[in-house]
Amino acid sequence: MVNVFGYISIQPDWTVDVSTALESSAPGKFWVSAYRLGEASVHGHIQVAKSVSADGTTLVSLTAVDAAITAEYMGPLQLRLSSASTGAATPVLYTAPRSTVACSQVVRGTGVRSFDVSRYGGLLVAGGDDGVLDVYNTQNGQHRVSLEGHIGDITSCVFFPSGQVVLSAGTDLRLRVWSASDGTNPVTLIGHTAAITDTAIVGLGKNVLSSSKDGTLRLWHCGSATVLHTFDLSKAPVNAIDLVAGKESEEELPANEFETAGKTVAVACEDGRALLVDLRSRETTAAFASGVPVRAVAYAHSHGLLFAGRSDGIVDVWSTDEPRAPAYAFKRNNSPISALRLVQRAKDGPPLLCVGTEDGQLYLVAPETTSGKLTSAQVVEELVAFDVDPITQIRTAPSTTPGASRQSIWASGRTGKVYEF
Numbered sequence: 001m002v003n004v005f006g007y008i009s010i011q012p013d014w015t016v017d018v019s020t021a022l023e024s025s026a027p028g029k030f031w032v033s034a035y036r037l038g039e040a041s042v043h044g045h046i047q048v049a050k051s052v053s054a055d056g057t058t059l060v061s062l063t064a065v066d067a068a069i070t071a072e073y074m075g076p077l078q079l080r081l082s083s084a085s086t087g088a089a090t091p092v093l094y095t096a097p098r099s100t101v102a103c104s105q106v107v108r109g110t111g112v113r114s115f116d117v118s119r120y121g122g123l124l125v126a127g128g129d130d131g132v133l134d135v136y137n138t139q140n141g142q143h144r145v146s147l148e149g150h151i152g153d154i155t156s157c158v159f160f161p162s163g164q165v166v167l168s169a170g171t172d173l174r175l176r177v178w179s180a181s182d183g184t185n186p187v188t189l190i191g192h193t194a195a196i197t198d199t200a201i202v203g204l205g206k207n208v209l210s211s212s213k214d215g216t217l218r219l220w221h222c223g224s225a226t227v228l229h230t231f232d233l234s235k236a237p238v239n240a241i242d243l244v245a246g247k248e249s250e251e252e253l254p255a256n257e258f259e260t261a262g263k264t265v266a267v268a269c270e271d272g273r274a275l276l277v278d279l280r281s282r283e284t285t286a287a288f289a290s291g292v293p294v295r296a297v298a299y300a301h302s303h304g305l306l307f308a309g310r311s312d313g314i315v316d317v318w319s320t321d322e323p324r325a326p327a328y329a330f331k332r333n334n335s336p337i338s339a340l341r342l343v344q345r346a347k348d349g350p351p352l353l354c355v356g357t358e359d360g361q362l363y364l365v366a367p368e369t370t371s372g373k374l375t376s377a378q379v380v381e382e383l384v385a386f387d388v389d390p391i392t393q394i395r396t397a398p399s400t401t402p403g404a405s406r407q408s409i410w411a412s413g414r415t416g417k418v419y420e421f
Contacts, residue, residue, distance in 0.1 A: 002314055003330040005379055006036035006087030007361070008069060008094075010046075012387045015077065015096045021048040022058065032069055034086040037333050042067050042085055093381045097419035098401075101126075101141050104134045104416075111414035114156050114393050118163030121397040121408065123180060125166050126418060127154025133168055135180045138420075145183040149176055156198050160205040167208055169196035175210055177222055189220050191227045200243035202279070203259025209279075213237035217267060217277065221256040228257055229282060236270040239294065242340075243279075244301045253280075266299035266306060274308040274318065288318045290326075296340040296356075303350045305367065305374060309337025315355060317367065317374060327374045328367075335359035339411075341394035346405050352380070354409055356391025362411055383421045389413040 011017070011030035021028030028048040035041045044067025051059045062071035062079070072080040072091070077098060082091040103126045105112050110128030117124050117138060127133040131150035136143055152171035159166055159180070166178040175196060177187035194213035201208055207228065208220050215238060217231040242265070249261040260280045267275040270293045276286040288306060296309035304320040305327075313334045316326040339356035343364065350367040364381040367374055392414070396407040409421045 001329070003328070003377075004037050004087075005330055005332050006034065006083070007332050007363070007379065007382075008081045008083055008086070008088055008092070009033045009035065009361075010079075010081070010094060010384060012385055014046075014079075014384065018048050018060070018073075018076070022050055022060065025050070029065070032064070032067055032071075032081070034067065034069060034083040034088060035333070036086040036088075037331070039086065042069070042083065044069065046071050090378065092379055094384055095381055095421050097383075097385050097421055099138070099420040101136050101138060101418045101420075102416065103128075103136065103418060104132075104143060104146070105130075107416075108132075109416075111416055112392060112412040112418060113154050115395065115410070115412050115418050116158045116166075117395055117397050117410050118159045119161060119397070120163070121400065123159070123163060124410075124418060125157050125159065125168075125180065126412065127157050127168060127170075128416070129153045131170060131172070133157055133166065133178070135166070145180065147176075147178045147183050147185070149185050149188075150174065153195075155196055156210075158199055158201060160201055162205075165205070167199055167201060167205075169199050169210055171195040173212075175199065175208070175220070187222050187225050189222075189225055189227075191218060191230075192216070194237070197238060198240045200241055200265070202243065202263065206256075206258040207260065209241060209243060209265065211238040211241045211267065217241065217265065219257075219260070219279070224256060226256070228254070231277060231282065233267060233275060233277070233284070234269045234271050234273070238267055239270055240268040240296050242266040242297050242299050244299045246301050251280075264299065264301060266297040268294040268297040268308065270294070274306055274316070276306065276320070286320055286323055288316070288323050288326075290314075290316055296337050298340040298342045298353060300342055300351055303367075303369075305350065307340055307342075307353055309340045309355065311336045313337060313357070315340070315353075315365075317377070319374065328377060330365070330377060332357075332361065333359070335361070338391050339394045341396060341409070343396055343409060344407050350374075352406060353377075354383075354394050354396075354411075356394050356411060358390040360386035360389045360391065360413065362386060362391055362394075364406075383409060383411065383419075385411070385419045385421075386413045386415070389415055
């Protein structure tokens with residue numbers, strides 16, 4: 001059974017209207033809409049009013065007009081909204097970006113196809129449809145260097161653990177290794193026969209992984225620019241991968257292979273399967289078939305949960321010890337899932353799942369377990385910045401906010417901007 005979540009969509013720049021109301025005596029307003037698949041939608045707006053208490057504290061009141069929605073002001077960047085009429089009765093936190101990096105793709109009009117932030121969030125690299133990547137300082141948005149060499153779309157880019165080297169891939173069938181300092185490209189990896197769809201760094205980065213529309217996953221040695229192994233996984237495209245480290249071992253590895261032991265690759269296939277592949281043994285250890293193209297995957301190894309985002313808007317949650325049917329499944333509407341990312345929480349328990357869709361929804365789901373078994377899930381936070389704009393990438397980084405309950409989340413779309421929540 002697929003659980004259908006009702007949800008509320010709000011004006012992406014709602015913070016502007018709230019700020020305007022706080023800076024003047026005139027009330028502000030922003031639009032809201034409540035949806036549940038198969039039911040009539042509800043549309044209206046939230047009226048924003050300012051008042052001052054007896055002790056001089058500024059108070060903000062939110063009143064729904066023409067919509068059965070309850071709203072509560074939580075601060076300059078956050079609201080709580082609920083709507084019993086569309087099944088979104090539990091109040092959910094709505095969060096606006098705490099920072100924004102405007103990429104050069106804004107000017108060039110290509111949008112951001114892929115991006116990454118360095119391990120501690122100091123640098124950001126982003127690429128679009130014109131084959132150019134750009135590196136920025138995340139603190140001030142300053143452009144540092146352009147990485148030029150790809151022909152066609154950039155489909156993936158990721159920092160090595162050092163934060164000073166970038167791996168990129170594109171529709172030109174090539175992977176490139178770059179210096180994020182001076183833009184040089186010392187290594188180019190050639191071997192795929194169709195567009196590359198995703199990449200991952202193995203350990204410290206002597207080896208890297210790539211997936212492709214040619215149906216393969218390839219393990220590379222950067223130093224010699226050679227393929228160590230080609231995993232022939234499907235006759236259809238491999239859309240995305242998630243490399244996860246498990247228990248390490250001290251076994252001896254072949255020449256030019258480093259840190260592959262104990263690592264598992266979750267694989268999203270267009271043929272409707274989600275796979276788990278042991279990187280060291282080269283074996284497919286589990287296969288989960290839905291029959292619907294899988295566009296994104298995220299693997300919570302320590303909890304035995306594989307999340308698979310499908311082209312029909314469903315997220316299947318598979319228990320790795322039961323491949324016959326998903327332990328849980330949910331959807332909001334029929335918009336394809338475009339990105340998934342696990343988000344670590346400050347407290348114990350399964351990680352949160354950040355879900356991105358092709359119609360611009362970006363939200364956090366909390367899996368709930370009983371006796372170690374997944375029993376349900378609920379939406380706990382909406383990340384608001386995109387307006388029917390496909391989510392192209394989600395990344396995480398350690399939070400710099402004192403007392404934060406989760407990691408920082410970064411996301412991109414076709415606006416040419418990358419947002420941090």
